[in-house]
Amino acid sequence: MVRLVIPAGKASPSPPVGPALGAKGVKSMDFCKEFNAKTEHIEPGLPIPTKIHIAPDRSFTFAAKTPPVSYFLKKTAGIEKGSGKPGGAPIATVSVKHVYEIAKIKHIDSAHTNTSLESVVRGVIATAKTLGIKVVL
Secondary structure (H helix, E strand, O other): OEEEEEEOOOOOOOOOHHHHHHOOOOOHHHHHHHHHHHOOOOOOOOEEEEEEEEOOOOOEEEEEOOOOHHHHHHHHHOOOOOOOOOOOOOOEEEEHHHHHHHHHHHHOOHHHOOOOHHHHHHHHHHHHHHHOEEEEO
């Protein structure tokens, strides 16, 4: 199994995809064509966490997930990167409504299907805090 974060619609045999799959004996161009076809409906360049399962015969299957919570929070808050000092003075704010919308998107992921939406919201708020983003009503 290989885990990579690949921009939607922009997979290419160059790093990180090529070396990671080449080391396992998989043709990276075949993966790139399938990945780009599967993510063509998503905004190009959106970071997509991907799990690639490689069979002994060097065939593969992959599962693309939703972008990371930190990506959504930074985009919503309008910042390029998080605070250098987590828990310090906030550098941006987001509303509870935005947090709830991000949690609804993340709740679709297979990792969160057995988790309550409330728990996902708490996780989004915790991520916001580590990025230096304050959640306001």
